[in-house]
Amino acid sequence: MEYQHLLDEHLKNKAERSKYIRKIKKKRPKNLDQVIHDQHEKAFEEIDCLKCANCCKTTSPIFRDVDIQRISKKLKMSPEAFENTYLRKDEEEDWVLQSAPCTFLQPDNTCFIYDIRPQACREYPHTDRKRMIQIMDLTLKNAEICPAVSQILGKLMIDLP
Numbered sequence: 001m002e003y004q005h006l007l008d009e010h011l012k013n014k015a016e017r018s019k020y021i022r023k024i025k026k027k028r029p030k031n032l033d034q035v036i037h038d039q040h041e042k043a044f045e046e047i048d049c050l051k052c053a054n055c056c057k058t059t060s061p062i063f064r065d066v067d068i069q070r071i072s073k074k075l076k077m078s079p080e081a082f083e084n085t086y087l088r089k090d091e092e093e094d095w096v097l098q099s100a101p102c103t104f105l106q107p108d109n110t111c112f113i114y115d116i117r118p119q120a121c122r123e124y125p126h127t128d129r130k131r132m133i134q135i136m137d138l139t140l141k142n143a144e145i146c147p148a149v150s151q152i153l154g155k156l157m158i159d160l161p
Helices: 004-012 014-027 032-046 054-058 065-074 079-086 119-123 132-142 147-159
Strands: 087-089 095-097
Touching: 004 014, 004 147, 014 132, 014 147, 032 132, 032 147, 065 079, 065 119, 079 087, 132 147
Parallel strands: none
Antiparallel strands: 087 095
8 A cells, every 4th residue: 555654654653652642632732623633634635545545445434324314315225225235233333334345445446425425434534623632542543544644643743742
């Protein structure tokens, strides 16, 4: 993968990054959102999701009922048929894909249902959300999957020591 070095960097420094996240959660810096959002913009100027698609290749979004309704309608299936064909309930009783990579990921890393994709896909990797302090553990976890998040986290440690 083109951005593998960013994922490797995260894994190499995971213990240090975990410690940093714990520190940030205690300090609760007022400018955390702004610093992360600035790094989010910079990361996605450099990183092309279509050259990666690791999120689509390795994980599943949660499909909310509204996602299931919208996607199944567009695919001309009943919601039940969509669930039976593509989804399963995970240990938390959320609807997720039966397997990875995502069924809707095409060979060129584009998404067959991009315009109607689940909300979780639209929001991923969540580094442009408000109140980032609430999802710092998720951000740490996403840095193992998304090279952009790994880069954002690495830069955050420099910008907000």
